[in-house]
Amino acid sequence: MMSKKRLTGVLAAVLITSAMLAGCSSDNSDTNANTEASGAGEEQxxxxxxxxxxxxxxxxxxxxxxxxxxxxxxxxxxxxxxxxxxxxxxxxxxxxxxxxxxxxxxxxxxxxxxxxxxxxxxxxxxxxxxxxxxxxxxxxxxxxxxxxxxxxxxxxxxxxxxxxxxxGARSFYTRKPVTSMDDLKGMKIRVIQNKVNIDLMSALGASATPMPYGDVFNALQTGVIDGAENNWPSYFTSKHYEQAKHIIVDGHQRxxxxxxxxxxxxxxxxxxxxxxxxxxxxxxxxxxxxxxxxxxxDAEDQVRAAGVTVTEVGDLAPWQEAVKPMIEKYRADYKDVLAAIENAKTK
Known part of the structure; x- marks a missing residue:
């Protein structure tokens, strides 16, 4: 016959094992996840x-x-x-x-x-x-x-x-006046480090200057670059408009x-x-x-109020024509997507 002391030990082991098995059966594999019961008998x-x-x-x-x-x-x-x-x-x-x-x-x-x-x-x-x-x-x-x-x-x-x-859309802003695509020729423009942006600058006759976003203000201030490109909010919140007081709204990228x-x-x-x-x-x-x-x-209004010269591009056709060769260069990579973009035009 099992002694009282030994029986107590066996019962304790069974209870511990049952608790461990119950814990393993809950759906709590994610460290950020827990389970809750919404009511008796309802699925957790x-x-x-x-x-x-x-x-x-x-x-x-x-x-x-x-x-x-x-x-x-x-x-x-x-x-x-x-x-x-x-x-x-x-x-x-x-x-x-x-x-x-x-x-x-x-x-x-x-x-x-x-x-x-x-x-x-x-x-x-x-x-x-x-x-x-x-x-x-x-x-x-x-x-x-x-x-x-x-x-x-x-x-x-x-x-x-x-x-x-x-x-939004990205446009060019510069230290010197730019009123047409021809004015960009030879300018050093900061771009995001990728091949498409570098090719874009080349197609427009500018010189691509890749650099981190945080370095742009000082680079504009010291003349290391002639300009950059971004959307209205970034142009304003970065205070780039204080150093590059001319923006030409061409919306080259969305x-x-x-x-x-x-x-x-x-x-x-x-x-x-x-x-x-x-x-x-x-x-x-x-x-x-x-x-x-x-x-x-709000960003555009504040930039205009600060005296920035704003030039709107009325006819994008010459800009689109200038970049056609680079679009064709990448067409094979994005053939189906570009076709869908073309089909999405407002008829």
């Missing part, structure tokens, strides 16, 4: 706290779009999924963040299609100049099947694209933003949670675009 649903990396300041339109997205996700999941937005590059600069999202170390991010092209070549198409006639043309394409397929195809690079956000999630994170979610997140992303777009328009207009 996981709760999550995710991070969203944002490089822009807290009041920037893309950050406001991120926050709207997070708010909608919380509403659609009754608070089970919480997404915390980290603005001002708190979690790292864009390229480093993309790498972390790829690994699943950071769950969500908003990123420009410029650096994203280094991880998924298809997004390099947005760096090509003058492929969109205007904002309406751009969004006709972004809302169409080819652009939506590009978001889905990010899975090949271990991401899931959720939505496009607005970032480089949208992408809201995306790590494929590692996405694969852990239920179909219902995936649907809620995707719906929230799409529903946040109108709000983000509205915030962009307000911010863009």
């Amino acid at each position: 649903k996981p709760t999550y706290t995710f991070r969203l990396a944002e490089s822009h300041p807290a009041d920037y339109p893309t950050t406001l779009g991120d926050k709207k997205f997070a708010e909608l996700v919380s509403q659609k999941t009754d608070g089970r999924i919480k997404i915390e937005v980290f603005p001002s590059a708190q979690l790292g600069e864009e390229k480093a963040v993309i790498e972390q999202v790829q690994l699943g170390a950071i769950e969500f991010t908003r990123v420009s299609t410029g650096p994203l092209a280094e991880f998924n070549q298809a997004f390099g198409v947005f760096s090509l100049p003058y492929i969109f006639d205007n904002e309406e043309h751009e969004w006709n394409f972004l809302n169409g099947p080819e652009a939506q397929k590009m978001l889905e195809d990010l899975s090949d690079s271990k991401f899931m694209g959720l939505a496009y956000y607005d970032s 480089v949208p933003e992408v809201l995306m999630v790590s494929q590692v994170t996405w694969d852990k979610l239920s179909d219902a949670d995936k649907q809620a997140i995707k719906e929230a992303a799409v529903e946040s777009i109108p709000y983000q675009r509205e915030q962009w328009k307000k911010f863009e207009k």
